[in-house]
Amino acid sequence: xxxxxxxxxxxxxxxxxxxxxxxxxxxxxxxxxxxxxxxxxxxxxxxxxxxxxxxxxxxxxxxxxxxxxxxxxxxxxxxxxxxxxxxxxxxxxxxxxxxxxxxxxxxxxxxxxxxxxxxxxxxxxxxxxxxxxxxxxxxxxxxxx
Numbered sequence: 215x216x217x218x219x220x221x222x223x224x225x226x227x228x229x230x231x232x233x234x235x236x237x238x239x240x241x242x243x244x245x246x247x248x249x250x251x252x253x254x255x256x257x258x259x260x261x262x263x264x265x266x267x268x269x270x271x272x273x274x275x276x277x278x279x280x281x282x283x284x285x286x287x288x289x290x291x292x293x294x295x296x297x298x299x300x301x302x303x304x305x306x307x308x309x310x311x312x313x314x315x316x317x318x319x320x321x322x323x324x325x326x327x328x329x330x331x332x333x334x335x336x337x338x339x340x341x342x343x344x345x346x347x348x349x350x351x352x353x354x355x356x357x358x359x
Contacts, residue, residue: 216354220248220322222313222347225284228328232358233288236326237295239356245324249288250302250316252309253277278303310346317353325351329359 221236223229233249240247254277256270268276285301292299300320306312317325327344348355 215243215245216324217243217245218248218320218322219245219324219326220250220313220317220320221288221326222250222252222309222343223284223288223328224251224309225280225287226328228330230287230291232326232328233291235358236356237292237297237299239326240292240297241295246300247292247297248300248302248316248320248322249285249292250304250313251281251284251288252304252306252312253281255305255307274305277305308346310343310350313343313347314351314353317351322353325353325355327355327357329357 216239219236219240221233223233236247239245256268256273281303285303289299289301302316302320304312304316313325313327316322325347327347330342330344344355344357348357
């Protein structure tokens with residue numbers, strides 16, 4: 215069955231459910247897990263308020279701190295279940311592509327994700343990262359609602 219599971223998280227409450235589910239599945243299957251979060255790189259021309267007020271250096275530091283917090287929380291859930299988790303932070307404009315590449319490069323045989331992260335207008339225009347991963351990945355994807 216599955217022996218190497220990648221769990222993608224954006225730190226949201228929805229993603230926390232996916233982490234819990236992925237960790238329980240890994241424990242039941244005696245599988246390894248990698249926990250991944252993807253942050254956006256700095257853009258000189260941006261519409262996000264976070265990027266308008268920062269320099270590239272301060273933005274990267276801010277995003278690294280946020281990613282470290284997200285990954286530490288997820289690793290703590292894994293540790294509570296007795297599982298050592300590898301944590302990965304990637305910077306990419308296309309989180310869906312980063313998730314698929316990370317799963318492939320780590321030879322994962324399952325990707326676990328929440329059903330959606332974006333809501334409202336941003337979901338309509340940008341689309342669901344989960345849907346994008348589902349359409350691009352040759353690796354099975356478990357979607358946690």
